[in-house]
Amino acid sequence: MNPSTAILWFRQDLRLTNNPALTRALASHQYVIPVYIYAPCESQPWAHGAASRWWLHHSLESLNKSLHERGSRLIIRQGNDSLAILKKLSEQSNATHIYWNRLYEPAHIKRDKYIKQALRAQSISTHSFNSTLLNEPWQITKADGSPYKVFTPFWKACVQSGLPMSEHLAPCVFPEISSNIKSAKIESLQLLPHIRWNMPFSSIWHPGEQGAQTHIEQFLSNAATCYKNDRNHPDVTGTSMLSPHLHFGEISPQQIIAKTNQHININKQPGIIENTDVFIREIGWREFAYYLLYHYPLTTEKALHDKFSHFPWEKNYSQNLEAWQKGLTGIPLIDAGMRQLWHTGWMHNRVRMIVASVLTKNMLIPWQEGAKWFWDTLVDADLANNTLGWQWTAGCGADAAPYFRIFNPVIQSEKFDLQGKYIRQWIPEIAKLPNKYLYQPWSTPTSIMHECAIKLGTDYPKPVIDLKETRSRALQKYSVIK
DNA sequence: TGAAATGTTGGGGCG
DNA sequence: ACGCCCCAACATTTC
Numbered sequence: 223m224n225p226s227t228a229i230l231w232f233r234q235d236l237r238l239t240n241n242p243a244l245t246r247a248l249a250s251h252q253y254v255i256p257v258y259i260y261a262p263c264e265s266q267p268w269a270h271g272a273a274s275r276w277w278l279h280h281s282l283e284s285l286n287k288s289l290h291e292r293g294s295r296l297i298i299r300q301g302n303d304s305l306a307i308l309k310k311l312s313e314q315s316n317a318t319h320i321y322w323n324r325l326y327e328p329a330h331i332k333r334d335k336y337i338k339q340a341l342r343a344q345s346i347s348t349h350s351f352n353s354t355l356l357n358e359p360w361q362i363t364k365a366d367g368s369p370y371k372v373f374t375p376f377w378k379a380c381v382q383s384g385l386p387m388s389e390h391l392a393p394c395v396f397p398e399i400s401s402n403i404k405s406a407k408i409e410s411l412q413l414l415p416h417i418r419w420n421m422p423f424s425s426i427w428h429p430g431e432q433g434a435q436t437h438i439e440q441f442l443s444n445a446a447t448c449y450k451n452d453r454n455h456p457d458v459t460g461t462s463m464l465s466p467h468l469h470f471g472e473i474s475p476q477q478i479i480a481k482t483n484q485h486i487n488i489n490k491q492p493g494i495i496e497n498t499d500v501f502i503r504e505i506g507w508r509e510f511a512y513y514l515l516y517h518y519p520l521t522t523e524k525a526l527h528d529k530f531s532h533f534p535w536e537k538n539y540s541q542n543l544e545a546w547q548k549g550l551t552g553i554p555l556i557d558a559g560m561r562q563l564w565h566t567g568w569m570h571n572r573v574r575m576i577v578a579s580v581l582t583k584n585m586l587i588p589w590q591e592g593a594k595w596f597w598d599t600l601v602d603a604d605l606a607n608n609t610l611g612w613q614w615t616a617g618c619g620a621d622a623a624p625y626f627r628i629f630n631p632v633i634q635s636e637k638f639d640l641q642g643k644y645i646r647q648w649i650p651e652i653a654k655l656p657n658k659y660l661y662q663p664w665s666t667p668t669s670i671m672h673e674c675a676i677k678l679g680t681d682y683p684k685p686v687i688d689l690k691e692t693r694s695r696a697l698q699k700y701s702v703i704k
Numbered sequence: 705t706g707a708a709a710t711g712t713t714g715g716g717g718c719g
Numbered sequence: 720a721c722g723c724c725c726c727a728a729c730a731t732t733t734c
Contacts (some may be wrong), residue, residue, distance in 0.1 A: 265708080429714070454705085571705095572705080579706090614705095623706090624706090626705050626707085627707085628706065628707070629705095629706065630706075630707060630708095633706085633707070678705085693707080
């Protein structure tokens, strides 16, 4: 063992298990100093949104607690220059090596490259690892060397190359940290929102590595056997809800695959393979999103396909945008989804597709507006996934939905919110309506409206758009650039 | 992981 | 019994 000191720079890998940078740092150095640097300006324009900051706060606390239990602690630093902070910390601690796991957001790649060079010039050696993806984005290419643009062949190539899985355990004990290394308090980062939320959040979410582990165990034993079907129903806990844990690296895709396979081997329920394959495929979509972001870094801001640069989006859309954001469009499924997002920091994936379809196609509002709102309100806001998702629905990205694929929120709620449970949960003001009209209150006969004592436009908005009319308008505008 | 329009089929009501 | 119409149910095509 090298009697030297190393810095372990935590970023979006807030876990102690299956963490390559951590494992290597501990294996090679006598002293290891874990640090988290909060430098939001280095992530611009995609610094953590409000919901993500709430999550980050609690995840850092959880990580710090785990480190304490093992004889160490998390050093917190804040600033606008990670390089300067790392340099200062290495001077204070005589660290000669810095370890981290790689990031893939364009701004972070650029920053990390710069930091790596600068530190090398100062004879501080840097060691970076992959802890986030199954494969590095540059490892998977088509036969001619160019990147895949379609999911299915991409995922086939990933599966063929073998899905890595591993379950490295956390080291039981960390080296102690000298008391003259000071840390800022997590509270001083002011990550918690001042006014809204955070009360309902903590009853739903348990940020941190332990929370992620309990969560996946629960998912595998409860929902995994019917995932293929249940994941489509927003009124059921049919999805894994692991996304925020994955985003902050509290669990790795390798661990998810390993746990899933373990579960299959122990519980040989009928249909388990069929269902878990669909689940692991979703990990594949995340992988594909990171892959595309790496190869097409400009897609966070603009459409992958140039022909969209002159797309006739609406100009004066602020009223519709606001109605969409607040969950007051008058279209129940849309409003239910947008309110779930606001109140829980999360929205069921099928509903995400539908609200995105309404924003980009029925309202003809630029997808970037939707991406920005999701970024601020989702606890799982992830630049790669968010970009892929929005370009997919807007039909302007790689392997995008065809332009004519326009969701009808009424039909979708009839199909997937069978009892109207989801809508009633989030829109109590129309809960009394019989199912038939719950999905489209505007077509309720006045007698029934009267019976239920609901007045449209007063208790619940009249629809801000006409679904039929806006659908044909979208078809017409999209067909011009197809 | 789309919806709507259009086409086809077959059962039942009816004269 | 037969032809005709209607329409639900399903299939195909189109955007």
